[in-house]
Amino acid sequence: MxxxxxxxxxxxxxxxxxxxxxxxxxxxGRRxxxxxxxxxxxxxxxLHREENFSEEYLTLVNxxxxxxxxxxxxxxxxxxxxYDISKWLCQKQPELIPEEHRETIQSLMDKLYSFHAKTLTIGSDEKKHGIPNRAAELLEQKDLAEPHRRAxxxxxxxxDLRHNTVFTPSGIKDVEDKARMFIQELDKTLDEENQGQRWIFGKRPTIADAHATVMVARLMEVKRQDLLTERVQEYTRGVLASEEWYEVTHGRATRWNASMGHVADLNPL
Structure with missing residues (x-):
């Protein structure tokens, strides 16, 4: 409690x-x-029903x-x-960032958040043509309430600020370089700390496991093994077999596909 x-x-x-x-x-953290x-x-x-573009979500949530x-x-x-939510959670539950590993965890987290994974995980068509600005399209509607229009x-x-430059050749290279730096540090940390256990630092998970596992799992799903080491993939496969991971995903992959059915019908979520 x-x-x-x-x-x-x-x-x-x-x-x-x-x-x-x-x-x-x-x-x-709860475990x-x-x-x-x-x-x-x-x-x-x-997101499939564009609830994130609703007036309520844009004005009251994000x-x-x-x-x-x-x-x-x-x-x-x-x-x-x-990242802000994770920092808040670590304040609530310092167990997630044990003092003896704080410096290493902070370095891993900073490197992971130095790039946005979408550049690495979207398809070639999106990279070539960019991600459509759906908000701009919705602004063409004539019957929008004024608060919704402003939002x-x-x-x-x-x-436009987020996506206009990230899919250029230099933008893609920058993200790939930063991703490799993160993976290299994760590999080095596993080599020094893991000792054949499930989690990065041995028997107990940390906030770094929560973030690293998800990132690497997605890169594995989109066949970006060129960015990964075998040690990092082996570690991730071990976490994907854990009860904690199943509690989050219920056996689902990190990417949606039509065989899963409508997201609104997922039970449990």
């Missing part, structure tokens, strides 16, 4: 890479110590229209970045 009565809501899509990182961190685990409810934001986000009456404003304008600007 958590040490406080505050309730938090994780706005979540089960095939969002960064949503999965936070969800996995929550599961790991490490149920007493310090915050009371977090999961709320589906169905003006960038992204998942995950964490809301609560205990917050002055929502936490709208997965979509903000989302449209964010989209």
């Amino acid at each position: 958590a040490a406080e009565n505050d309730v938090y809501t994780l706005h979540y899509f089960p095939f969002s890479l960064y949503s999965l990182m936070v969800r996995f961190a929550l599961v790991i 490490l110590d149920p007493e310090t685990a915050p009371n977090v409810e999961i709320k589906l934001v169905n 003006s960038k229209g992204q998942v995950p986000a964490l809301t609560s009456a205990a917050f002055a404003s929502p936490l709208a970045e997965s 979509l304008e903000i989302k449209s600007v964010f989209h």
Whole structure:
């Protein structure tokens, strides 16, 4: 039982890479110590139905229209970045970032968040033509309420700032270089700390496991083994066989495909 009565809501899509990182961190934290685990409810934001473009989501949850986000009456404003949510969780549950490994974990996390994985995981057509600015398309509607229109304008600007340069040859190379730096440090840490155990630092997982596993699993699914080492892949396969991972994914891959059915019908989520 958590040490406080505050309730938090994780706005979540089960095939969002960064949503999965936070969800996995929550599961790991609760397994490490149920007493310090915050009371977090999961709320589906169905990206397939564009719920992230709704007036409510853009104005009350995340003006960038992204998942995950964490809301609560205990917050002055929502936490709208997965790294910020993870830092908050580590404050609640210091078990996730043990002092003896703090420096290494911080370095791994900083390297992981130095790039955005979408550049590595989207298809060749999207890389060639770019990701359509859906917010700009929705702004063509004539019957939008004024608050919704303003919110979509903000989302449209964010989209262009985020995506206009990342799919250029130099942008792609920069992301690949940063990803390799992260994988190299993860490989080195596993070599020094893992000792044949399941988690990066041995028998107990940390916030770094929650993020690294999801990132590497997605890269493996999209056949980007050129960025990975065999040691990192072996470690990830071990975590993917864990009860903690099954609690998050229920045996599903990190990417949606039609055989899974509609996301709204997934049970459990």
